[in-house]
Amino acid sequence: MSASPIDRAAQATPKGLARRIRGLSDRAIAWLFVGPSIVLLLAVNIFPLIWTINLSFTNFKANRLREAKFIGLRNYERILTDTDTWNSMQATAHFLFWTIFFQVLIGFTLAYLINKKFKGNDMWTTIIVLPMMLSPAVVGNFWTFLYQPQIGLFNYVIEFFTGVDSSSFSMIGDVNLAPWSIVIVDTWMWTPFVMLICLAGLRSIPDSIYEAAECDRASKWRQFWTLTIPMALPFLMLAVLFRGIENFKMFDLVVQLTGGGPGSLTTLTSIDLKREAFEKWRTGYASAYAVILFVTVFGLASIYVKALNKVKER
């Protein structure tokens, strides 16, 4: 039996030792140490969650003095048959798919290039990473300035390189461009995240594997597809999981950038939910909406984690 130090530690204090330890028992300390966290999480997470589920069966409005009435599944029925809900789900799906697509593509490429270990790669990596650590709301707000027709830096750069008149298009205002305007900013911000994870993945591949492949005279191209990609895949999938969850929750960046417009084209589910809950104050309805979102994100995430574990086992 070879137990890791952690396993041994988890078996608590050795019996012989236990008698000699003064002070609180291990059990007491364990509860003392875990207790505050559990209490806080119960108060700020579990209790509110139960309350939300309760409210979701009522027509409660938080800005009214009126008593809430139990209305069964009516809220759920209305949400699932409302075209606005589906429009926002669609907008979210578009946003999710394309941000992940570009971030994985660019992030992996960057990681691959950085892994060539050119001189000064550490410094440049740190510079690339900067955007993702910044406040999305503040950054999103500033991007509306960069996206301004004519005077905005983004439009000017586009004009400089393509010759398209910088005052002739508005990234945020145009129906066709707006869904891409949020994809661009999110990709700018979060590509480094995917890059870092991929880099860790690439660095985890031992050199000896490539040396063996080289002996077998496998081409570089073949090595890339049969060694690099499969070995880095669990890391890539982890990156996708994190980005997926984060962008499903997306609120601050997009609300600052487009406010959900034009029309409702960039109204992601979080923005839609915010309008229902904190502008219309349909608290009961919004609670049901929130429950639907919980179930969706947990469902999708757990299916995904199962798949991830399968890949890891291979």
Added chain:
Amino acid sequence: MKASKLLMATALTAATMVAASGASAAGSLTLCWAAWDPANALVELSKSFEAETGTDMSFEFVPWPNFADRMLNELNSNGTLCDLLIGDSQWIGGAAENGNYVKLNDFFAKEGISMDDFIPATVTGYAEWPKGTPNYWALPAYADVVGWTYRRDWFERPELQAEFKGKYGYDLGVPADLAQLKDIAQFFQGREIDGKTVYGAAIYTERGSEGITMGVTNALYNYGFEYGNPKNPYAELDGYVNSDGAVAGLEYYKELYDTATPPGSSNWYMGEDIDAYKSGQVALQMNFAFIWPGVNADPNVGGDRTGYFANPKGPAGQFAQLGGQGISVVANTDNMEGALAYIKWFAQPEVQAQWTAMGGASAMRSVVEAPDFAGKQPYNQAFLDSMAIVKDFWAEPSYASLLLPMQSRIHNYVVAGQGTAKEALDGLVADWTEVFEDEGLR
């Protein structure tokens, strides 16, 4: 040694400051309003109140796009941030029914403040709930209405006048109706003036709060839109909200947006419209009248270079979207006496006159009906004309539930170009019907 002394000094200062703020808390008031020019004027005006009563005033101003969100959230969370709130006209129903505002009838009676002294439209718009009943929840504080500014210097250029006359068959000037306004805006759209490309009109298109609704209603009203059957608006929306006239009005607004506004003006409200006008980008600007003193004083477009006019008439009449606010006492205040004293002070005719002089806009009749008022400023006549034709959005407790679908439907059609005007308004009827059903009003 030195460091510890410094530390002690800091601690001492902090302690005194805490003590000081605690001591004056009894006589302190926080007034909440939107962050805009008139608010700065109110700070100046309030200095004499502070001097008279020794009250310590502080102000919390929130920019328009966030104003409703922030303040309604504050009210609904039973917050204690504001003692006095100059809240938007449409909030009054909710704030009254949910007990967020203090009812002022007794106070008015006691202090001899009469609502007859204020412009009737502002009393209805800013103070009453339910509408048309003598239940007052606010004192009209700032009279405002949507109107237009235009570049008089451009309009007066002979070569442009000649070209315009040749093209449209009438003189270039203040438009007589909305159709003419569109002609003029289209005439200027994309034109080179002094080596710069300029555009027709800056109009409201903002999506996030209430912008496009405050803009489109100026076209809708004048083409025949109504908030339901006047006899019972809740019961009968179909045929009023989506009447043929309303459809024509909405189509008008879209055409104006598509053919006569600056590129990229897809999410514009007051601030963006001002910027576009002041930077010489547009010939016409739709905006609330509050900006007029600022435009008049502007070094680039002020003085003789700008003219003002009320929203032009349409086939179904002449109306203008009401803006403006009343001042209310927040029920949660811990300084009720001070808050009421402020309103009493503010309601004095002299203070009201000074309010207008300093860049505010009094709704008091003695101020605006003074014989020399109309001639005092170049925009005063347009202001009076506009205040005579105002109409307001729903002020029901469910106002936000009514506003949000309107923002979405209108923006979807006008800016995003989805569907037809008829479909947009039919959708709005359905949305509003649902809201009234939820409210148990039908």
Added chain:
Amino acid sequence: MSGFSVTEPSRRQKWIAGVLVITYALVTIMPLLWIIATGFKSPEDAISYPPKVVFQPSLEGYVNLFSSRTRITESMQETLQPAETWYDQVARDSGTVIVGASRYGQRFLNSVVIGFGSTFLAIVFGTTAAYAFSRFKVPLKDDLLFFILSTRMMPPIAVAIPIFLMFRQLGLNDTKLGMILLYTAVNLSLSVWLLKGFIDEIPFEYEEAALIDGYTRFQAFYKVVLPQAATGIASTAIFCLIFAWNEYAFAVLLTSGNAQTAPPFIPTIIGVGGQDWPAVAAGATIFLIPVMIFTILLRKHLLRGITFGAVRK
């Protein structure tokens, strides 16, 4: 051919990779440099066409950020005293007069108080909980750990609905205490997961030795384990701080004035008439710079932090 390795990229490969990565880095850093530059522009330069790369530096943005001003009216012109300070002068030059301090300082201070307060609590609770999870048999350990993580998966807007009602009941809306507790709870998941990883790496032998020497469990924890975990605790703390610093959704919904932090405030900075981009940029710069510095300090532990300890480098 000595020193040849099949896995070492050729010089040419390195060169191409370097050029591509540096190009990307320069493009990606542009918006940030633009924010910093805009803060030092005059409002006219900020909205000029074409965008100005070379400009006369101006402190108007910073003056506007920290002051509230009113336009000088004709009636004021006569009574106005000459400007006393340089910032008064900057305001006068743009036709306004300073009437007081803006709210930016207070909002920034709120961010500092709430950020540090919640980080402190999240670290205290997180370290103890992580130690317990790492060293003891805690019933339902895996479920508890997953539960702690799952709290991070919910959209903040959805979580905010009941929190809003709860805070209203308790009078915690728009209070710093409320925000500190909320951010502590949200950050706990991060701190427990990260710190458990760090503590797992500390060999049990050290504590064993201490226990044999007659230390109590508690003494062993804070005299032996804590110093060993110091680096991990420090980097976890920075991650918690950055989260609280950047957070927007809860802040915008649960605060309105007294406890409002900088992120919901900065986008609402406006000048006298219209959005004042230099002031917004100045506010953003002051707000973003600390995080940029922290990021550079943290670069070794960055990956671990952003993946909740799932990937350790």
